Amino acid sequence: MLHIRILAPVAMTDAVIEILNEEDAVSGLAVVRGSSLKPPGDLVLAHVAREAGNDVITRLRALGVHREGSIEIDEVRTWLSRSGFDAEVRTPGSSADAVVWADVAQRSYEETELNWTYLSFMTLATVIAAIAIVLDSQILVIGAMVLGPEFGAVAALGVALVRRRFVLFGLAIRTLVLGFVAAIAVTFVLVLVGRTLGWITMDDVIGSRPGTAFIYTPDKWSFIVAVIAAAAGVLALTSSKAGGLTGVFISVTTVPAAGNIALGAAFGVGSAIWGSTLQLLINLTGMALAGWATLAVQQAVWSRVSVRRARALHRPYRML
Template identity: 65%
Template sequence: MQHLRITSPGALTPAVLDLLRADPAVTGLTCVHGAALRPEGDLVEADLPREAVNEVVDGLRAIGVHREGSVHVVPVATWTSQPAHDAERETPGSSADAVVWAEVTQRAFDESELNWTYLTFMTLATLIASIAIVLDSQVLVIGAMVLGPEFVPVAALGLALVRRRPALLRHAVRALVVGFVVAIVAVTLAALVARGLGWVSADDVTAPRPATAFIYTPDKWSFVVAVVAAAAGVLSLTSAKVGGLSGVFISVTTIPAAGNVALGLAFGLGDEVRGSALQLLLNIAGMAVAGWLTLAFQQAVWRRASERRARLVARLRHRGT
């Protein structure tokens, strides 16, 4: 169940109420006239199943509420209401499978923002990955993968293409390019310092590393894992069930590959740089393509569910008249 909190300019409130009243999925509808102070207007609140959110939000956008007012969509953790239960049961689809596009798009924008926090996590994750390579430690590689914040910007590439959001595409590309460049440069400088202090030598980087050799030796399985991981990650981002997202971070070697690129640059090891750079590009490409295909499939499926719901709403309106 989702809760809508709408700040509506007074002139638009009648249209907003007509839209919500006409939808059988909407329950708990309330309106407090004059409650909104900025902008001046009314406060409208309602409950509705997750499966019905997209059509209602699209209708509110068509009215123009978002230009002067606001529309908040908030998940309801616990609720008790027979009318709401009946509405959820009669709405086509499953709440766990439903994709709330406004929610997914907002999260993609928020987590793809290029800021100091994002760059810090990228740099620290890449630094841990480089240490993992020197020590040939799988545990540290996993830690670096979990810490890296790059998955959502990669998923945002596919979302931007499916939802036709060029601003989001630019946003995500900028975050990925600048994030990886800053992280690699910072870790390269750190590796040069470690080299000067005698902490790390070229032998540490080129010696046999059975536990972390996959980082700089891309093959068909690198691409397959990236595709499968991206599909699982996108499902975790769009579904109400998000428990699998951390598993995606642990399966994709983008951050470790960036760490090995930095080590290769610091010690002038061209093969390490080329192999790891190819691994990095292969993973990002596979994740972006798989994310795009997964989101396109979900959009097609939910377009059919929306059409079924539209026919249901039309029949109920016909009965009411």
């Protein structure tokens, strides 16, 4: 169930009410006249079955409400309503599978914002990854993977391509590139400090590391795992069930590869640099392609569901 809150200018309120009132997926509708001060107008509240969220939001956007007023969309986790249940039953599709593209796009823009928080998490994750490699600790590698914030920007690449938002594509590329460059640079400086203090030696970089050797030795499985993990991650981001994201974070070797690049650069070990760089590029490419493909399939499926729903609206509804 979605809760849609609209601040509508007076001239648009009746048109907004008409759109919502004639929509079978709307189970609740309320209007508070004259309650909006900015913009001057009315507050419209509606409960909408998640499966029909895209269609309703598209019609409101076509009306231009978001230009002169605002449309807010909230996920209702728990609700008790017979009319709400009936609305979900007669709306084709599944609420868990439904993709609310406005929400996906909003989250993509937020995840691609290059700010100090993003750079801090990326840098801290890369530093932990470098320490994990020195200690040959798989647990620390997993910690670095979970801490890394890069998946949101990678997923945004697929959203940008599928929804044709090329500004978002550019922002995602910039965030990924500058984020990894900054994190590697800071880690490189810290590794140099550790080398000067004698805390990190050449043996730590080129010695036997059975627990973390996969970081700088990419193979076909690196790409396959990246593809599968990204597909699962995008499904978790776009559906109402997001429990699979942690598994995605600990499946791809982006941040650990960045940490090993910094280690290799500090000690002048070319094999570590190039092996890790290749691992990083393979993972990012696989994730970006899988994210795009998964979103493209979801868009195609839900376009068909929208057509089925439009046809169903012209048939009488009967409770079974």
